Amino acid sequence: MSEGYTVAIVGATGAVGQKIIEKLVERSFPFRNLKLLASKNSAGKQVEVNGFLYTIEEATPEAFQGVDVAFFSAGGSISKELAKEASSRGAIVIDNTSAFRMDKDVPLVVPEVNKHALHEQKGIIANPNCSTIQMVCALEPIKQHYGLTKVIVSTYQAVSGAGVAAINELTAQSTNMKEKNPNPHILPVKSSEKHYPIAGNVIPQIDIFGEDGFTFEEHKMMNETKKIMSMPELSIAATCVRVPVVTGHSESVYLEVDRENVSVDELKELLSNSAGITVQDKPEQQQYPMPYFVEDKDEVFVGRIRKDPSNSKGFHMWIVSDNLLKGAALNSIQIAEALIEEGILKEV
Amino acid sequence: MSEGYTVAIVGATGAVGQKIIEKLVERSFPFRNLKLLASKNSAGKQVEVNGFLYTIEEATPEAFQGVDVAFFSAGGSISKELAKEASSRGAIVIDNTSAFRMDKDVPLVVPEVNKHALHEQKGIIANPNCSTIQMVCALEPIKQHYGLTKVIVSTYQAVSGAGVAAINELTAQSTNMKEKNPNPHILPVKSSEKHYPIAGNVIPQIDIFGEDGFTFEEHKMMNETKKIMSMPELSIAATCVRVPVVTGHSESVYLEVDRENVSVDELKELLSNSAGITVQDKPEQQQYPMPYFVEDKDEVFVGRIRKDPSNSKGFHMWIVSDNLLKGAALNSIQIAEALIEEGILKEV
Incomplete structure (x- = not known):
């Protein structure tokens, strides 16, 4: 380990931080030293990481001295406080939070979609929202080949997106589904006034509400998709719903392409050959993606591809992925790998 | 109880049959005698029903002699075998099954929407699919006032729609969410080859698949909506998904009206004044419908009404109702009540 980068992980004890450490090791990311900050x-x-013992240090501005790459996943306020401290030190x-995603000086990157945007970086690169990442992975090849004019998505999002406390809340409530006083205190939004049970329920609120009646999670899906795909005029609307699933976000997506006579088979073929995507779509064998089976898998799974019965340019599909991996930790590391490939992070 | 109708309930021991009995009593339906058939x-x-003891009889053709109204909810094959036997005896x-719903001689009725169709009955009236009923209740007033040109729906359907065995399967699996061998044998479709866990999962299959890649449940939502609303040309598409909820179907619905300048407030006002609908839509107070809170409630709850960000005629909404009540038992009894009001079922 004499060569390689010094890598810092801010939020090393959190759900995503843990996955980042796991994936750095699994993918043999060339790190010389790890700084675990919390x-x-x-x-x-x-x-212990890969046989070596690391001591967790407090995340302070000085802790970033000598760091080449810093992964942030400790919440937006920590990113706002420390990200610029880290980048000013080289x-x-x-950043895995929403702090800088819509900042015009910050590239928002899914490597399969817009790796080129990394060249515009000024020290901070944003990792998109989990539900956005898996969707744009499937939409981008369609846009490239057939054009894309409209997207309507309804999500089925896992509780792990709301952190370890939300997982514990679901697990505790699930042990007694008939309990009529489950005393929720985390979901839908920990800091909000009202909390609702998630076991035996679905909650049509993720993050707080904007004045237009859409939640911030829905805004993220709509705005981030436009930015990542460089389609500011795309017609897109999202409804984001929390479901009693531990890990794995699912999405029911309607889209319209910009060409007549595209077939379901062409779409399946295209997506089968697209980076990071696995098509699971054999209805006659009851084969389709489900969150229960995607945990710890890197890919974005797509199935139930159907032509709209009324609009010859309309299609429906079902997209599922591990929200902690491609939706967070994995995509962050793929960004770091792309920085090396593109020569932006210099060889050491 | 010397006056009133002789009412038969076929499938009296099932989940919907039980709810029919409860609702007949609760709504003081004028029955003189009950025949509980199974x-x-x-x-x-x-x-025991309302203080009287009833003995369950076997459902045979002869059992319908002297019956005025027969509620069927024992599965499609029983309806196909016995419904005409019952109607031929007066x-x-x-019928609460899908056996006759698309039969052109059988009215498919949601009283708030198409009570008039009851006059075309020839002895059999069909109760629509649960997920269809709650949606058309909200769509009909919109169509009446603003026109309706397009509907795209993604559902979040409770397991009680698949019967008591499916409820038991969810409850058993939920007690140990970490169990990796949950041994499912009911969902998604009992008679199909493969079964998948429902606790901690969502399954994008309800009923079997058609050749177009849509499931029969999705076909039902699309075809029944067109028939009930008398809109054979309506552009409508459905994606139907089972979620780990015991009772209460939720629906994320996108729709387009046929008039410019309709506001969200107008839609809220309209739906608030529509029969059978309760609007729960105060995002600033985190008020929106959820399945956990609709169990045993008669109404169709609508919330999260928003204008589409790109299409001035597009709206999104979230519709939740108890699938065993308005989705099944209650609607069946409302049909019987409407038959009396309309003078089709003669006073006795």
Whole structure:
């Protein structure tokens, strides 16, 4: 380990931070040193990574001295406080929060879609929202080949997107589905006034509401998709719903292409040959993606591809992926890998 | 109880049959006698209804002698076998299965929408699919006032729609969400080859697949909506998904009206004043419908009404209702009540 990069992980004890560490090792990311950063409370704890012991340090501005790449996944306020501290010390920040995603000076990147945008980076690169990433992976090849004019998506999002406390809340409530006083205190939004049970329920609120009646999660899906795909005029609308699933976001997507006579078979063929996508679409064998089976898998799974019965340019599909991997940790590391490939992160 | 109708309930021991009995009593439906019919296995059992003991009889053709109204909810094959036997003996059949719904001689009725169709009945009236009923209740007033040109719906359907065995399967699997061998044998379709877990999962299959890649449940939603609303040319597409919820179907609906300048407030006002609908739509107070809170409630709940960001005639909404009540038992009894109001079922 004498060669390679010094990598910092901010939020190393969180659900996504843990997955980032796992994936760095699994993908043999060329790191020489790891700096595991977290809140003061976690500082001093020891963590074993690939046979080496690392001590968690407090995330302070000085901690980024000598860091080449810093992965941030400790919430938007920590990113706002420390990301610029890190980049001013020479680190390239890959931020997994929503803090900078819509900042025009910050590229918002899914490598399969817009790796080229990395060349515009000024020290901070944003990792998109989990539900956005898996959708644009499937939409981009369609746009490239057939054009894309309209997207309507309804999501079925797992609780792990709301953190470990939300997973614990679902698990605890599930052990007694008939309990009529489940005492929820995390979902839908921890800091909001009202909380609702998630076991035996679905909640049509993720993040807080904007004045237009859409939630911020829905805004993220709509605005981030336009930015990543460089389609500011795309007609897109989202309805985001939390479901009692631990890991794996599902999406029911309607889209319209810009060409007549595209067949379902062509779409299947196209997506089968697209980076990061696995088509699971054999209805006659009851084969389609489901969140229960995507946990710990890297790919974006697509199935139930159908032609709209009324609009010859309309199609429906069902997209599922592990929201902690392609939706977060994996995509962040793929951004770092792309920075090396593109020569932006210099060889050391 | 010397006056009133002789009412038969076929499938009296099932989930919907039980709800029909409850609702007949609760709504003081004018019955003089109840005939509780079921399979040979259940015959002879005694059931108390409103202080009277009834003995369950085997559902045979002869059992319908003297019956005025017969509610069928024992599966399509029983309806195909016995509905015409019942109607030939003078009963009006209200069938809760899909056996006759698309039969051109059988009215398919949601009283709030097309009560007038009851006058075309020839002895059998069909109760629509649960997910269809709650949607058309919300769509009909919109169509009446603003026109309706397009509907795209993604559903979040409860397991009770698949019967008591499916509820038991969800409950058993939920007690140990981490169990990786849940041994499913009911969902998504009992008679199909493959079964998948429902706890911690969502399954994008309800009923079997057609050759166009849509499931029969999706066909039902599309075809029944056109028939009930008398809109054979309506552009409508459905994606039907089973979620780990016991009771209460939810629907994310996109629709386009046929008039410019319709506001969200107008839609809220219209739906608030429509029969059978309760608007729950105060995002600033985190108020929106959820399946957890609709169990045992008669109404169709509508919320999250939003204008599409790109299409000035497009709207999104979220519709939730108890699939065993308005989606099944309640609607069946409302059909019987409408038959009396309309003078089709003669006063006795």
